[in-house]
Amino acid sequence: MRSVRIGIIGLGNMGTAHAQYISEGKVLGAELVAVCDINKERLEWARHHFEEGVQCFEAVEDLLAFDGLDAVMICTLHYTHPDYAIKAFSHGLHVLIEKPAGVYTKQVREMNEAARKSGLVFGIMYNQRTNPLYVKLREMVTSGELGEIRRTNWIITDWYRSQSYYDSGDWRATWSGEGGGVLLNQCPHQLDLWQWVIGMMPKRVRSFCSFGKYRDIEVEDEVTAYLEYENGATGVFITSIAEAPGTNRLEVIGDKGKVVVENDQINFWQLQMSESEFNRVNTEKFARPKSREVPLTVPKEESGHHVITQNWIEAMTKGTPLIAPGEEGINGLTLSNAMYLSTWTEDWVQLPIDDDIYYEQLQKKIAQSTLA
Amino acid sequence: MRSVRIGIIGLGNMGTAHAQYISEGKVLGAELVAVCDINKERLEWARHHFEEGVQCFEAVEDLLAFDGLDAVMICTLHYTHPDYAIKAFSHGLHVLIEKPAGVYTKQVREMNEAARKSGLVFGIMYNQRTNPLYVKLREMVTSGELGEIRRTNWIITDWYRSQSYYDSGDWRATWSGEGGGVLLNQCPHQLDLWQWVIGMMPKRVRSFCSFGKYRDIEVEDEVTAYLEYENGATGVFITSIAEAPGTNRLEVIGDKGKVVVENDQINFWQLQMSESEFNRVNTEKFARPKSREVPLTVPKEESGHHVITQNWIEAMTKGTPLIAPGEEGINGLTLSNAMYLSTWTEDWVQLPIDDDIYYEQLQKKIAQSTLA
Numbered sequence: 001m002r003s004v005r006i007g008i009i010g011l012g013n014m015g016t017a018h019a020q021y022i023s024e025g026k027v028l029g030a031e032l033v034a035v036c037d038i039n040k041e042r043l044e045w046a047r048h049h050f051e052e053g054v055q056c057f058e059a060v061e062d063l064l065a066f067d068g069l070d071a072v073m074i075c076t077l078h079y080t081h082p083d084y085a086i087k088a089f090s091h092g093l094h095v096l097i098e099k100p101a102g103v104y105t106k107q108v109r110e111m112n113e114a115a116r117k118s119g120l121v122f123g124i125m126y127n128q129r130t131n132p133l134y135v136k137l138r139e140m141v142t143s144g145e146l147g148e149i150r151r152t153n154w155i156i157t158d159w160y161r162s163q164s165y166y167d168s169g170d171w172r173a174t175w176s177g178e179g180g181g182v183l184l185n186q187c188p189h190q191l192d193l194w195q196w197v198i199g200m201m202p203k204r205v206r207s208f209c210s211f212g213k214y215r216d217i218e219v220e221d222e223v224t225a226y227l228e229y230e231n232g233a234t235g236v237f238i239t240s241i242a243e244a245p246g247t248n249r250l251e252v253i254g255d256k257g258k259v260v261v262e263n264d265q266i267n268f269w270q271l272q273m274s275e276s277e278f279n280r281v282n283t284e285k286f287a288r289p290k291s292r293e294v295p296l297t298v299p300k301e302e303s304g305h306h307v308i309t310q311n312w313i314e315a316m317t318k319g320t321p322l323i324a325p326g327e328e329g330i331n332g333l334t335l336s337n338a339m340y341l342s343t344w345t346e347d348w349v350q351l352p353i354d355d356d357i358y359y360e361q362l363q364k365k366i367a368q369s370t371l372a
Numbered sequence: 373m374r375s376v377r378i379g380i381i382g383l384g385n386m387g388t389a390h391a392q393y394i395s396e397g398k399v400l401g402a403e404l405v406a407v408c409d410i411n412k413e414r415l416e417w418a419r420h421h422f423e424e425g426v427q428c429f430e431a432v433e434d435l436l437a438f439d440g441l442d443a444v445m446i447c448t449l450h451y452t453h454p455d456y457a458i459k460a461f462s463h464g465l466h467v468l469i470e471k472p473a474g475v476y477t478k479q480v481r482e483m484n485e486a487a488r489k490s491g492l493v494f495g496i497m498y499n500q501r502t503n504p505l506y507v508k509l510r511e512m513v514t515s516g517e518l519g520e521i522r523r524t525n526w527i528i529t530d531w532y533r534s535q536s537y538y539d540s541g542d543w544r545a546t547w548s549g550e551g552g553g554v555l556l557n558q559c560p561h562q563l564d565l566w567q568w569v570i571g572m573m574p575k576r577v578r579s580f581c582s583f584g585k586y587r588d589i590e591v592e593d594e595v596t597a598y599l600e601y602e603n604g605a606t607g608v609f610i611t612s613i614a615e616a617p618g619t620n621r622l623e624v625i626g627d628k629g630k631v632v633v634e635n636d637q638i639n640f641w642q643l644q645m646s647e648s649e650f651n652r653v654n655t656e657k658f659a660r661p662k663s664r665e666v667p668l669t670v671p672k673e674e675s676g677h678h679v680i681t682q683n684w685i686e687a688m689t690k691g692t693p694l695i696a697p698g699e700e701g702i703n704g705l706t707l708s709n710a711m712y713l714s715t716w717t718e719d720w721v722q723l724p725i726d727d728d729i730y731y732e733q734l735q736k737k738i739a740q741s742t743l744a
Contacts, residue, residue, distance in 0.1 A: 151594075153610065155525060155623070160660040162651045206578070208598055208606070214651070222523075224606055226580055226596050234580070234596055236608060238525065242651070243625050244661040245641050251527070253615050269617050279534045279586070279614070288532040289616040 004094075004313050007034035007055075007063050007072045009084055011042040014098050014125070014305075015075030021306050023050050030313045036063040060084055064091045071095065071121070071316065073309070077171070078103050078179055082111035085326070089118040096123040096312045099188040101329025103179030104362055105337050106355035112327045122326035123312040128189040129196060129324050130307045132298035133266045137252065137259055138197040140268070147255030147274050149198050152235040158246025159186035159239065166217050173217035175365040181219030182241050183209075183336040191332035192324075194237065198252065201331060202227035202235065205349045207339035214242035218369055225339045237335075257291065268294045376466075376685050379406035379427075379435050379444045381456055383414040386470050386497070386677075387447030393678050395422050402685045408435040432456055436463045443467065443493070443688065445681070449543070450475050450551055454483035457698070461490040468495040468684045471560040473701025475551030476734055477709050478727035484699045494698035495684040500561040501568060501696050502679045504670035505638045509624065509631055510569040512640070519627030519646050521570050524607040530618025531558035531611065538589050545589035547737040553591030554613050555581075555708035563704035564696075566609065570624065573703060574599035574607065577721045579711035586614035590741055597711045609707075629663065640666045 008019045015037075023032040034055040035046050047056050057063040064072070064087055071094035074084045082102040085095045095115070101124060102108040115122040128134060140146045159182055171177025178185055195201050207225035214221050221242055227235040240246070249262040257270040269291045271278070278289040307323075314320035337358050338349040344361055380391045387409075395404040406427040407418050419428050429435040436444070436459055443466035446456045454474040460467045467487070473496060474480040487494040500506060512518045531554055543549025550557055567573050579597035586593050593614055599607040612618070621634040629642040641663045643650070650661040679695075686692035709730050710721040716733055 151529075151610075151612065151615070153527060157523075157625075162654045162656075162659065164655050164659075165657050168657050206580070208578070208600075210604075210606075213604055222606070224598050224608060226598065228580075232582075232585055234582075234594065236596055236610065238523075238608065240523065242647060243523070243630070244643060244647055244650075245630060245663045247623060247630070251619065253529075258615070258617060258619070271616060275614060275616050278616075282534045283536050284534075285537050285540050287534065287536075291617045 001029070001317060003029055003031035004316055005031055005033040005068055005070045007036065007066065007069045007093075008032065009036045009060055009063060009072055009074045010076035011035055011037040011039070011046060012075060015073070018073050018075065018305065018309065019046070019050065022309065023054070026306050027309050027313055029317055030309070033068055034063050034066055036060055060087070064088055064093070069093055074098060077177070078184065082107040085111045085122070086114040089114045089120055092118075092120070094121040094312070094316055095326065096125060096309065097326060097329065098125045099192070099329065099332075100184055100336075101326070101333050103184065104355070104359050105330055105334055105353060106359045108330045108333055109355060112330060115326055121312060121315045121322070123308065123315065123322050124324050124326045124329040125305060125308055126189065126192050126324035126329075127303055127305045127308045128193055131303040132301060133261050133264070134193050134197050136266055136296060136298045137261060138199075140259065141198055141252070141254070146252065146257055146259065148231060149200065149229075149233045149252065149254050151233060151253045152194065152198060153249075153251045154190060154194055154236070155238045155247045155249045156187065156190045157238065157240040157243040158248050159241050160244050160246060161186070161215070161241040163215050166215055170371070173215070173219045174371050175218060175362065175369050176371075178219070179362065180336060180340065181211075181217060181221055182239050183220060183223060183339060186241065187239055187336070188332050190239075191237075191335045192328070194235070195331045195335065196328075200229050200231070200233070201334070202351055203230050204228050204351060205335070205338040205342050206347075207342040207349075209339060209343040214240075218371060220340075223339060225342075266296050266298060268296050270294045373401070373689060375401055375403040376688055377403050377405040377440055377442045379408065379438065379441045379465075380404065381408045381432055381435060381444055381446045382448035383407055383409040383411070383418055384447060387445070390445050390447065390677065390681065391418070391422065394681065395426070398678050399681050399685055401689055402681070405440055406435050406438055408432055432459070436460055436465070441465055446470060449549075450556065454479040457483045457494070458486040461486045461492055464490070464492070466493040466684070466688055467698065468497060468681065469698060469701065470497050471564070471701065471704075472556055472708075473698070473705050475556065476727070476731050477702055477706055477725060478731045480702045480705055481727060484702060487698055493684060493687045493694070495680065495687065495694050496696045496698045496701040497677060497680055498561065498564050498696035498701075499675055499677045499680045500565055503675040504673060505633050505636070506565050506569055508638055508668060508670045509633060510571075512631065513570055513624070513626070518624065518629055518631065520603060521572065521601075521605045521624065521626050523605060523623075523625045524566065524570060525621075525623045526562060526566055526608070527610045527619045527621045528559065528562045529610065529612040529615040530620050531613050532616050532618060533558070533587070533613040535587050538587055542743070545587070545591045546743050547590060547734065547741050550591070551734065552708060552712065553589060553593055554611050555592060555595060555711055558613065559611055559708070560704050562611075563609075563707045564700070566607070567703045567707065568700075572601050572603070572605070573706070574723055575602050576600050576723060577707070577710040577714050578719075579714040579721075581711060581715040586612075590743055592712070595711060597714075638668050638670060640668050642666045
């Protein structure tokens with residue numbers, strides 16, 4: 001079988017990394033045939049760095065029109081992902097986008113619709129979905145081992161960024177350039193994992209974003225969000241770029257036990273009898289359900305980007321199910337869009353959010369920006 | 373010097389325990405001379421159990437009128453603390469109340485005013501203020517070692533209570549009987565410690581209480597509260613009576629480091645340079661402030677109730693400052709009152725809360741109750 005011929009759009013940090021490992025043959029059945037970047041220096045570097053056969057384009061349109069391609073990876077600025085993906089589908093190309101799926105759900109929904117109509121393979125680079133810790137936790141939820149989910153709490157404050165980071169590019173941390181702060185740039189993996197491991201999206205969100213509290217930026221640098229789910233479960237998500245040393249601790253409570261993922265470990269306390277059952281049968285005033293800590297071993301394997309790329313290739317060549325279907329990129333984005341909207345409107349946001357209202361509010365923020 | 377002659381009002385679990393250790397001579401300079409309970413069986417038990425000289429009263433008024441008393445400990449139902457305390461002050465008696473200070477701030481403010489006017493010694497049984505873990509944390513905040521406080525997160529879900537607990541008394545978990553659920557009955561220590569260790573009360577609160585979600589009760593069994601402070605700090609407080617095994621984890625982030633109190637341990641990560649200073653001088657895009665974990669040793673000593681009682685006695689006899697002044701009982705109560713009020717009004721609550729509005733809302737809940 002012929003290798004899948006890959007084009008990479010955008011040679012920033014991520015695009016370069018993907019181009020590199022593919023050109024080194026680390027993805028079976030894939031071949032790097034084209035790259036694209038508007039930055040002439042990056043392109044010149046690519047011309048010398050990759051094999052002679054690799055086509056180098058300055059314009060995305062030219063790469064997409066190149067007829068030696070089967071698939072593209074889109075690694076450009078957040079805002080452009082949906083537009084380029086839609087164009088790629090119209091050229092009959094399979095697509096893998098970097099996260100986040102986009103900046104606002106309206107454009108991402110259009111992308112998903114285009115993907116669906118095209119019948120092509122559409123993936124998103126949620127490589128943390130291969131992290132054995134979260135894979136294990138998801139299995140425990142899916143299998144029913146944890147029981148009905150009641151509460152989650154994710155404190156993810158180890159995304160330290162100093163002012164010098166924000167000053168390193170004037171598109172950074174602006175509504176027009178990136179469309180958000182820590183939620184959109186640092187947290188997409190956690191926001192995706194959060195809904196993926198428990199298999200639920202909330203029904204409503206109340207959120208408290210601080211904009212430019214610890215840094216001279218217009219977007220958010222600290223967030224506390226409270227979520228409610230259809231089954232009665234609640235969730236809290238806390239993030240910050242100004243804490244050191246940060247915390248990365250996910251606690252998930254089910255009717256049958258508790259899991260904590262922290263410090264690259266997963267800890268599980270299993271109840272002898274589910275809490276709801278215990279509550280039903282217990283007659284002693286101060287008795288508590290008995291639990292034991294169950295040792296869990298999870299593989300130490302790397303949760304690399306190439307695993308997602310390999311899976312995407314196999315979805316094309318063998319029909320393997322995608323680990324991270326592109327259409328699911330809207331879930332994490334919906335969470336962050338809802339968190340902004342709740343802060344801006346000082347109110348609950350019901351899910352699914354109203355795409356148009358969010359889009360309008362975002363345009364307002366861009367228009368009101370004193371930057372760029 | 374003559375011993376301080378103590379009367380104990382209410383011989384429930386706590387009143388009995390206090391009477392016991394005082395009568396056993398465990399509080400230097402104190403003597404149990406009277407007890408009081410409306411329950412005749414309890415009183416009969418007391419008559420046989422304590423020394424002959426101990427007076428046994430059925431009516432609080434009779435105990436208060438007894439002229440052989442210097443001080444009283446009030447260990448009755450929550451609602452009655454302020455009323456009895458005010459009466460005790462009017463009899464010239466020093467007072468130590470059990471927590472919570474009361475059920476609503478309006479009555480507690482009146483009690484505090486009466487205490488102030490009386491000039492008598494007024495304490496509250498916040499014995500957790502002697503827990504070496506929180507004493508240490510408070511010292512670190514007070515001394516400036518942690519730097520300006522930025523964020524706190526307390527997950528205190530190890531207050532497991534089954535339905536059989538709630539069914540054990542028909543006053544339990546009712547607005548009229550106890551005036552609240554987990555916040556008022558199980559969490560007073562944590563709510564006090566929270567404001568005591570960081571030395572700050574919030575300026576506003578947004579809270580989400582679930583009433584009777586996991587138990588057949590009318591008051592709250594699960595709470596998530598979000599707080600904002602004048603200095604920009606944020607805080608989250610999460611509690612539940614339906615989780616097993618529960619969590620008790622307090623995280624406090626300052627400009628100079630992070631402290632986590634969990635599993636009877638206190639862990640401290642100290643920054644080499646404060647975060648704000650690092651942020652000002654750093655020029656590398658992805659650099660983070662350096663930190664090291666500092667081993668802390670805290671004494672393992674018991675944080676017993678008798679320590680608070682002893683301190684209260686010494687405040688009377690030697691002028692020793694109180695560990696837990698009674699007037700400070702209003703702080704933790706204000707937090708829980710604000711958490712209810714925010715949930716009921718679906719809105720922010722500014723602090724200090726409006727005592728009258730809270731009182732009216734509580735009366736409404738009592739009037740609407742289908743119980744009692």
